[in-house]
Amino acid sequence: MLKKVLVLSFLFIGLAGCAIFKSNSNESPNKVSLSYAQHIKPIMEAKCSPCHFPTSGKVEMLDSYEAVRKHFTDIIFRVKLNPEHKKYMPFKQKKPGLTPAEIAKFQMWRAEGFAE
Numbered sequence: 001m002l003k004k005v006l007v008l009s010f011l012f013i014g015l016a017g018c019a020i021f022k023s024n025s026n027e028s029p030n031k032v033s034l035s036y037a038q039h040i041k042p043i044m045e046a047k048c049s050p051c052h053f054p055t056s057g058k059v060e061m062l063d064s065y066e067a068v069r070k071h072f073t074d075i076i077f078r079v080k081l082n083p084e085h086k087k088y089m090p091f092k093q094k095k096p097g098l099t100p101a102e103i104a105k106f107q108m109w110r111a112e113g114f115a116e
């Protein structure tokens with residue numbers, strides 16, 4: 001059983017590795033691989049709506065490139081907190097938290113210069 005799990009996880013890591021490799025081979029000329037429109041916005045919509053989007057709109061809007069850039073440090077700080085922490089986002093764990101891969105995308109996006 002354990003062996004099977006191990007084999008499966010290696011297979012998964014292998015596939016994920018291929019996916020990353022593939023997306024890198026489609027690099028745009030300026031070598032930026034992540035952009036707000038393609039990579040960050042979908043995560044924000046999936047994990048931070050409706051609260052931070054106009055549909056609900058009760059708290060700070062995080063529905064645009066400008067807003068996400070302005071609050072970038074706070075966003076990263078909050079999604080990386082222990083889910084029990086009162087500042088953790090998504091608020092009160094009402095939505096699944098960001099996965100390590102999603103957080104890595106945010107950090108990569110910053111490292112590459114916040115492409116729009």
Ligand code: HEC
Binds near residue numbers: 071074089091
């Ligand atoms: C269920 C509703 C809900 C969801 C989903 C949610 N938030 Fe929040 N968010 C709140 C509330 C309520 C506050 C105000 C309380 C506070 O600051 O902790 C807040 C505050 C914030 C703030 C501080 C904004 C300011 O006033 O400067 C940030 C940054 C933030 N959230 C980021 C996020 C991110 C990133 C996600 C998605 C991963 C997310 N939130 C998901 C409800 C939500």
